[in-house]
Each structure stands twice: as structure tokens, then as C-alpha cells.
Amino acid sequence: MNTGLLILRLVIGLLFAGHGIQKISHWLGGHGIEGGAAEFRADGFRGGRLTAAAAGLGQIAAGLLLAAGALTPLAAAIAAGVMTVAVTVKWRNGLWVQDNGYEYPLVLVILPAVLTLTGPGRWSADQALGLLPWDPWWTVVAVGLGVAGGLMTRVFLGRPSGESEGTSVPPRS
Numbered sequence: 001m002n003t004g005l006l007i008l009r010l011v012i013g014l015l016f017a018g019h020g021i022q023k024i025s026h027w028l029g030g031h032g033i034e035g036g037a038a039e040f041r042a043d044g045f046r047g048g049r050l051t052a053a054a055a056g057l058g059q060i061a062a063g064l065l066l067a068a069g070a071l072t073p074l075a076a077a078i079a080a081g082v083m084t085v086a087v088t089v090k091w092r093n094g095l096w097v098q099d100n101g102y103e104y105p106l107v108l109v110i111l112p113a114v115l116t117l118t119g120p121g122r123w124s125a126d127q128a129l130g131l132l133p134w135d136p137w138w139t140v141v142a143v144g145l146g147v148a149g150g151l152m153t154r155v156f157l158g159r160p161s162g163e164s165e166g167t168s169v170p171p172r173s
Contacts, residue, residue: 005121006069012111013067016079020059023052043089045157058082066112069124073134073142076112080143083108084150088158113143 022030023039031038036052045051058078065075086105097103116139119132126132 002122005115005118006123008111009069009115009120009124010067012108013063013065013075015063016066016108017060017063020056020061020063023056023059025056044159046159047157051157055082055085062112066115066120069115069120069126070129071131072112072120072124072126073116073138076116076139077142077146077149079112080109080146081149081153084147085153088150088154109143109147113139116142 018028022028023036024030024033026032030036033049033052033056036056037048040051040055041048059082062075062078062082065071066079083105087102087109090100090102090105093099094101095103095106116134117136119134120126124132126134
């Protein structure tokens with residue numbers, strides 16, 4: 001079981017961090033902070049660079065914490081927040097990813113939540129620091145706060161339909 005949890009944490013955590021790196025830099029095929037800002041504008045958000053930076057840094061932090069098995073509830077909260085925003089963007093397309101739906105962001109909300117419930121395993125920073133086991137209520141609090149934060153982000157930074165920021169947005173590739 002510990003080997004499985006380690007593999008899960010490393011794969012999900014490093015992919016999550018890599019996606020954040022892409023959002024704010026040109027590494028790993030990213031389009032830099034301007035590309036991240038354009039993506040957020042195209043998805044109906046205000047804030048451009050600041051929004052992209054917050055999302056990218058959140059993804060990097062959550063991913064690295066997950067990979068290390070460190071402060072797993074905090075990692076789950078951050079992941080839930082960022083991915084809830086992604087769910088709101090893709091919601092209108094339905095569930096399935098082949099229709100640009102919210103299936104994959106939903107998985108990235110659930111996996112960190114499950115890691116909070118199960119614990120990140122023996123080979124984790126949480127275990128080494130004596131923080132385990134996490135009480136189940138941590139999962140509810142962490143994911144609840146993350147989802148609430150993501151929804152609040154959508155409410156406060158989302159542009160009303162038809163509102164334009166006055167900038168042209170390059171098409172997404």
C-alpha cells in the first residue's frame with residue numbers, strides 16, 4: 001500500500017506542479033505568464049497576470065506538497081481551490097474530457113482529498129514529522145475550504161457574460 005501511495009503522490013503531485021510551471025513560465029512547453037494571463041482572459045476572468053500567477057504558484061505548491069506527502073490537507077485545499085476554478089470553466093461543456101468537460105479537473109480535486117483520508121503513506125514528510133493519521137474531518141475542512149475558495153475566485157474574478165477587457169486574446173492551441 002505504501003508503494004502505491006508513493007507512486008500516486010509522485011505522479012499526481014509532479015504533474016500538478018508541472019502544469020503550474022507551464023502557466024507562469026516557458027518551461028515544460030509553457031507560454032509564460034502572458035500566455036497564462038491570456039488563457040484566464042479567454043476563460044472569462046479578470047486579473048490577467050495576477051490571476052495566472054496565483055493559479056500557477058498554487059498548482060506548484062500543491063503539487064510539491066503532494067509529491068512530498070507534506071501537509072497533505074493543505075495540499076488538498078490548494079488543489080481543490082485551483083481545480084474548482086477549472087471545473088467552473090469547463091462546466092458548460094459537460095462531464096467528459098473529450099468534449100472539453102470537467103472530468104479531469106474533478107479527478108484532481110478528488111485524488112488529493114482521498115490522500116488526506118488515507119494518509120500519504122509511510123514514505124512521506126507527514127509520517128516523518130509525526131503528523132499522521134489525519135483525522136477525517138481534516139478532509140472535509142480542507143476540501144470544503146478549497147472548493148469555497150475556488151467558487152469565490154470565480155465570483156470575484158469572473159467577468160459577466162459579454163464584458164470584455166478590451167484586449168485581444170490569442171486562440172488557444
